[in-house]
Amino acid sequence: MHPCPAHTHALHSTVTETPVITTTGLTKVYRSRGREITALDGVDLHVREGEVYGVIGQSGAGKSSLIRCVNLLERPTSGTVTVAGQDLTALAGRGPRAGKELRKARSHIGMVFQHFNLLSSRTVQDNVELPLEILGKSGKERSRKALELLDLVGLADRANAYPAQLSGGQKQRVGIARALAGDPKVLLSDEATSALDPETTRSILHLLRDLNRRLGLTVLLITHEMDVVKTVCDSAALMENGRVVESGTVGELLATPGSELASALFPVSGDASSEERTVIDVTFQGDAATRPVISQLSRTYNIDISILGAAMDTVGGLQVGRMRIELPGRYEDNVVPIGFLREQGLQLELVGPAAQASASAKEGAK
Structure with a gap:
């Protein structure tokens, strides 16, 4: 291609x-x-x-x-x-x-539609040529451009086929080629x-x-x-x-605490096992996603960490993950471990009572 x-x-x-x-x-x-x-x-x-x-x-x-x-x-x-x-x-x-x-x-401005909007009586090549006809291009120029675009979308061998002979994915590729004609x-x-x-x-x-x-x-x-x-x-x-x-x-x-989009992209769930525990959503991006940060935290502060939920995927070529963890003790008991995680370049969002305690601590510090 x-x-x-x-x-x-x-x-x-x-x-x-x-x-x-x-x-x-x-x-x-x-x-x-x-x-x-x-x-x-x-x-x-x-x-x-x-x-x-x-x-x-x-x-x-x-x-x-x-x-x-x-x-x-x-x-x-x-x-x-x-x-x-x-x-x-x-x-x-x-x-x-x-x-x-x-x-x-x-x-x-090219436009690609949900339902392809191809003309059933025209071949694949003719469908791609349609915008070029409207632009007044010559037949030779239209043909050359349409074949280039079909090659670009991986359909060079279907130029003479009709839409009814194509799969849904192939129809959409024709629609994309047509959108690129201008x-x-x-x-x-x-x-x-x-x-x-x-x-x-x-x-x-x-x-x-x-x-x-x-x-x-x-x-x-x-x-x-x-x-x-x-x-x-x-x-x-x-x-x-x-x-x-x-x-x-x-x-x-x-990286934005409380982002609806972030939560929808990487949904994690899980509730604290008791009020004496601190629940945190940790977001990893790039290099941080491959570092053993949670195990380092556990070893450094000799604490047991429970993983309540996790999701990891690649977004835009960047490895991204979210994890919901539970630390023993209330928020006030975990200020230092939370600081350690922040120093590692991780985004943290406190969940439930820990979030309220953090907000109260910040208000009291003003």
Whole structure:
């Protein structure tokens, strides 16, 4: 599989601090039968160049409205959307009635849909060529580009097949190739894997990550599946009731005490065996995930440590783990061991009575 020649300069791209997608105060209100439904309620989002950014939330959280507002398939009720330095909300038209400038801006934004949206009467190659036809490219140029893109997504041998002859995963690969036809800077993925089985989902996610790295693509994907965020995302935002309630890099979120996303990514459970015990959630990242820190703690302070729960996985190429441990004695008895864990560069979150005792100690120290 080879990158398209037009994109080879971006093979070694990395995430930069430059935002490629920015939404500011984004609001979307739908009116239905005399009622107003607020789908987006003041959403601020900053997606940096070269990253895979996941927006996660339950059905009705506003994810689909957000991604449709990013490419102005839906026009926001208020707020602004800026993509690659251009304020799309300042351009005329919406949806299929978009003005010339908006159509041109949208040609640099690829879109991958949940249900593929392929034309059944066209071959795989013809489906990929469709955006190039709309852009007015010559037949020879369309053919060359489509075959390059099919090679890129691993379907060079299915160019003359029809959608009905493909598996779900292959159809989505065609959809991704079609989305790349206009050499977009940004790729939007609208629940692109939710109709696929787990193994196919993993292969599509790895393809998106590969394209992100090969082509320097900035990818914004929406999903309700936490494994999608865990597998490919550099950053993530959690949406609830039309608002972003948490956002940041995955590393930052995992290091944030009380983060709902961190708890959902790496759920651990277990209750203290008595009130005379201290329960702590410990998050390991990178090198810390492979060091025997817990056994060092046990030996150094001669204490028995119970492991109540643990979860470990690879996130964005970085090994990450969370562990819920129980120490003998109350919080006040464990200040030194807790300090030892913090000195090892671990993120700690006290659970239950220990959290209350810690908060009381900090308040008393003021």
